[in-house]
Amino acid sequence: MALWYDEVHQDSSRFGLKIESVIFTGQSKFQKVEIVETASHGRALLLDGLWMVAEADEKTYHEMLVHPALTTAPSVARVLIIGGGDGGSAREVLTHPGVEEVVMVEIDELVIDACKAHLPSIGTAWDSDRLQVLCQDGAQYVRDQPDGSFDVVLIDGADPVGPAAALFGPDFLEQCARILKPTGVFAAQAGSPTLQREEHLGLVRALREVFPVAKPYYGTVSIYPGAAWSWAYASHGTSPKTIVHERAQRIEKHTDIYNRDIHIGSFAMPNDLKRLLDEDA
Ligand code: SPD
16 A cells, blocks of 8 residues: 655645655654655655655755845855755855855754754755854844844745744844845745745735845745745845856856746746735736
8 A cells, every 4th residue: 555645735735745665753842853755756854744845856945045145145155044954055055155154043953863864965065164053943043143144044944834933924034134234135935826825925025024125036846835936035235136147157057946047037926926016017
């Protein structure tokens, strides 16, 4: 009898993958952590039964979270990642030689330990001497940082339920704006523009309350609800379209998804979302 794991989304839709074997299962004080071998997507991580990352499409997610910010921020010396316990975002950030220090703050040590042990293809930069990993509450960490202390802040959290819910609220976003340098760039995963439309719009609107520049951008991640996915870019003035070409050109040599055409195109919006966000349509 074949084993299937389904993510049930808001009691109205589900996405399932056939499982070849369960590699790891554990319970932290925050959530259930599982790593499975799937029939179609390689190894995958689930938190509380929700698909977080799979080897087959993690680059569509991590490259698009990281590189629009890292190719447009005027300086990328100090980068903060909140969440990101599988190590994929840190790996992509560290491909930029201008990055001097990455601080990654993941609340759940079990996620890091399980991913280090069982998803080594994703977290390939754990040993970098430019990476500092902290296991603590990311929201509290951000509150404790001085003004203007990071060039880039990336939010690589789960969806806004459970431990990641605090990462979508106005208080947290205000704190992120405060710890960014004046030219700094913020980027976050921003949910499904179809199946999580209210959460997606809510995050963009909340960002617009605290940042002069706040733009959603779009792509696909096949294991996430609806497969259509989004991220949000925000800054005190830096534009997502002002690409530092020398930096982008260098990373395009190794990226599977990201390139400058994808970068610019991902900021195109369908008319219905433009109208809902009061943009000209
Ligand atoms: N629907 C799940 C969205 C999860 C986004 N972050 C996943 C972490 C990958 N590093």
